[in-house]
Amino acid sequence: MRASKKVIDGAVPAEKLKASFARIALPIKPPYRPMEAKSVRQIPDDEGWLYEPKWDGFRCLVFRKDDKVLLQSKAGQPLGRYFPELVEAFRKLPAVEFVLDGEIIVELGRHLSFDALLQRIHPAESRIKRLATETPSSFLAFDLLEDGEGKLLTKTPLRKRREELESFARIFKRSKRIRLSPASERLQEAARWMRDYGELGCDGVIAKRLDEPYHSGDRAAMVKIKRLRTVDCVIGGFRYAQKGREIGSLLLGLFDEQGKLNHVGFSSSFSLEERKELKKILLPLEGPPGFTGNAPGGPSRWSTERSTEWHPLKHKLVCEVQYDHFSGGRFRHGTKFLRWRPDKDPRQCTYDQLKVLPKAA
Numbered sequence: 001m002r003a004s005k006k007v008i009d010g011a012v013p014a015e016k017l018k019a020s021f022a023r024i025a026l027p028i029k030p031p032y033r034p035m036e037a038k039s040v041r042q043i044p045d046d047e048g049w050l051y052e053p054k055w056d057g058f059r060c061l062v063f064r065k066d067d068k069v070l071l072q073s074k075a076g077q078p079l080g081r082y083f084p085e086l087v088e089a090f091r092k093l094p095a096v097e098f099v100l101d102g103e104i105i106v107e108l109g110r111h112l113s114f115d116a117l118l119q120r121i122h123p124a125e126s127r128i129k130r131l132a133t134e135t136p137s138s139f140l141a142f143d144l145l146e147d148g149e150g151k152l153l154t155k156t157p158l159r160k161r162r163e164e165l166e167s168f169a170r171i172f173k174r175s176k177r178i179r180l181s182p183a184s185e186r187l188q189e190a191a192r193w194m195r196d197y198g199e200l201g202c203d204g205v206i207a208k209r210l211d212e213p214y215h216s217g218d219r220a221a222m223v224k225i226k227r228l229r230t231v232d233c234v235i236g237g238f239r240y241a242q243k244g245r246e247i248g249s250l251l252l253g254l255f256d257e258q259g260k261l262n263h264v265g266f267s268s269s270f271s272l273e274e275r276k277e278l279k280k281i282l283l284p285l286e287g288p289p290g291f292t293g294n295a296p297g298g299p300s301r302w303s304t305e306r307s308t309e310w311h312p313l314k315h316k317l318v319c320e321v322q323y324d325h326f327s328g329g330r331f332r333h334g335t336k337f338l339r340w341r342p343d344k345d346p347r348q349c350t351y352d353q354l355k356v357l358p359k360a361a
Contacts, residue, residue, distance in 0.1 A: 024063045024070050027152045028099050028145055031076030033217030034061055035101070035143075037206060037224035043190050044207050044223065050158060051190035052142055052183045053197055054204035054224055056112045056325060057105035060139065064090055064098050071104075079104070082120040085132045086139055089177035095148030098168070102141040102181065105201065112201025115328030140181040142206075144168055145214060154214040158221070161214070185210070194227055203227055203325040203332075226324045230338060231353045234346045235317040236261050236291045237310045238282050246275040247282060251296050251310055252321065252335065255350045260293030265331030267321050285314045294329065318344045326354050 024030055043051070059074040069090045071079040080087045083104060106116040116135045122128060144165040145154050153161050162183060169180040184190065190205045204226040212221035233252035241248035249268035253261040270278065290312020297310055321335035 024065050024068055026063055026065055026097065026099060026146060027150070028063070028154070030061070030063050030070055030072050032061060032072065032099075033076070034059060034074055035215045035222055036217065036219045037222040038219040040223045040225055043187065043194065043205055043225050045187050048210050049207045050162060050183050050185055050210050051187070051193070052181060052206045052208070053193045053202040054206045054226070055103040055105055055140055055181070056114050056201045056203050056327065057103040057117060057140075060102055060104045061145075062090055062098075062100040062102070062139065064093070064096065066096050067091060081125070082122075082128055083132070083137050084129065085136050086177055089139070089175050093171050093175065093178070095168070095171055097146070097150045098144070098148050099146040100139075100141045101143035101145060102139050104137050104139055106135050106137050107201075108135065110200060113328065114201075114332065136177065138176075139178045141165065141169060141172070141178065142181040142183065143214065154216065157211050157213060158208050159210040162210075194225070201327075228322055228324055230320055230322050232318055232320050232341050232344055232349050233264065234261060234315055234349045235282075235313055235319060236263060236315070237296065237312045238278075239266075239310050241275070246272070247278040248275075249334075250278070250319070250337065251291075252319075252331070253291055253349070254353075255347060256293060258293075259347075261289070261291050261315065262293035262329065263291045263296045264326075264329065265321075265323070265335055266296075267319075267335045267337045269334065269336055281317070282313060285316050286311055287314055288312050289315065315346045318342070318346055318349060 058079065060079060061072040063070040063072065069080065069087045071083060071086060073079050086104065104117070105112050106120075107113070108116060113135070116131075117137070119131055119135070120128060120137070142165075144161055146152055147164055148168055148171075153164060156164075166180065172178045172180060190207070193202055194205050204224055207223050207225070209221040215221050233254060235250050236253035237251040239248045239251065240246065247270070249266045251263055252265045252267060254264050255261055318341040320338045320341055322338055323331045323333070323335045325332045
């Protein structure tokens with residue numbers, strides 16, 4: 001589970017949740033479980049699918065009734081206090097009753113920033129208000145569960161719901177914060193999103209069955225296909241496993257334009273036997289310089305004392321790893337170790353492979 005989801009889920013006491021939801025009197029009673037997706041390897045190419053970009057943000061259901069607006073996370077938690085500019089934007093829409101499904105994003109330039117989104121999940125209201133001005137969020141709508149006239153659409157097939165959503169989205173035109181997320185029945189368009197949209201903040205494609213109703217809480221009619229890429233990294237250090245003295249994770253680095261090795265992520269998907277073999281490879285190379293730029297173990301609200309402990313390595317080992325998304329100067333999730341690259345000079349392991357800039361120190 002992402003750290004962001006843990007913070008959201010534990011941010012609001014249960015009694016406040018109940019009170020927040022009670023204020024919204026709609027046919028759909030929040031908290032309401034959104035439709036979920038099953039992971040598959042390839043974009044389905046048979047007929048009857050609607051394709052959408054898979055955005056790099058927070059899933060969100062929006063409930064509007066008169067002047068009351070509630071933003072609900074995928075896990076059923078209120079998000080409104082973290083995104084006051086969105087609450088205000090939804091209040092300004094001329095429709096006074098609706099339920100939308102979509103994604104909250106933060107854009108920096110032409111790119112989405114998950115790091116900027118994470119900064120919103122903070123207990124200090126003053127900080128949230130400041131960030132709402134400095135890095136305002138937006139909402140991308142991709143489904144309509146109740147229309148502006150109070151008509152419930154959850155049992156309506158997606159093809160009709162999409163038509164209703166596109167018609168409803170005409171009221172978004174005057175809003176700077178609310179937009180319609182693109183969708184297409186063309187496989188070629190889905191392939192283009194998968195190929196070209198990664199740098200903008202799309203980390204894959206969602207495919208939904210056009211003839212299916214809205215499946216609250218299950219994966220019966222929706223699949224997700226994540227973008228997977230590979231990159232060569234220098235192993236700048238390692239951590240021991242929490243129990244025992246076997247290798248727990250490899251710490252990955254890339255060189256920036258100044259020739260400094262920055263920590264960009266980790267890989268830890270190894271069997272017990274593989275961890276024993278790793279010890280034979282890593283320990284003879286233990287020692288400086290390790291990471292000469294951004295190093296692991298910096299201050300974090302999710303760090304523990306143990307998680308900051310790491311051991312530097314000489315710049316000798318290069319490996320190829322598979323990853324799904326890179327943002328904010330690091331791999332979002334743990335990477336999958338593929339193979340050693342003894343044929344590659346560590347100095348060749350730069351950010352150019354990713355077509356992104358390193359995160360500023």
